[in-house]
Ligand code: DX5
């Protein structure tokens with residue numbers, strides 16, 4: 446069964462508590478939290494103070510996607526705020542291997558994100574250390590963009606690499622995932638689907654999460 450991580454980027458920032466109530470009632474597996482710094486991406490969202498206020502609202506794991514420059518400077522703050530998964534972009538940190546080790550040494554799950562133009566080849570030598578590889582299926586920065594179809598081949602390639610290397614990381618696909626392409630994304634080899642606008646812009650977000658969970 447697909448693991449579903451609704452992205453609160455499309456939630457109502459003026460009423461996150463209400464949206465967390467909804468997520469608590471849902472069958473979602475993780476809560477995807479998009480941190481944007483206005484540098485690595487143009488958009489700006491929130492950081493550790495907001496996440497730490499969200500933490501008591503739910504028991505669901507926080508899947509924190511850092512779209513920030515030099516994430517190594519603030520890993521500890523995200524751990525203290527309540528992150529369970531911490532995912533960094535390869536091109537935002539100078540010593541990626543060290544950053545991953547630091548995340549793991551703090552006892553968190555470590556993820557690396559690849560943008561649409563990047564190849565899994567770039568992270569070959571750290572794959573054994575990862576709990577998660579996040580494949581961006583839009584360019585990072587905004588919700589509601591269209592799925593980049595070439596990512597389907599990348600998912601398959603990464604899944605083959607995982608099988609050959611006997612690695613254990615999960616494959617997460619983030620951006621433009623909708624009910625009508627989710628099956629294809631899962632068939633290609635994704636384990637976790639991130640869905641922002643598809644969930645929060647749906648007339649009934651709770652029902653929409655269940656529809657994602659029910660995909661066979
Ligand atoms: C984009 C973010 C995504 C975003 C996905 O930079 O990383 O998590 O919320 O939004 P949708 O599902 O609307 O494409």
Ligand code: ZN
Pocket residue numbers: 452477478479510619639
């Ligand atoms: Zn994201």
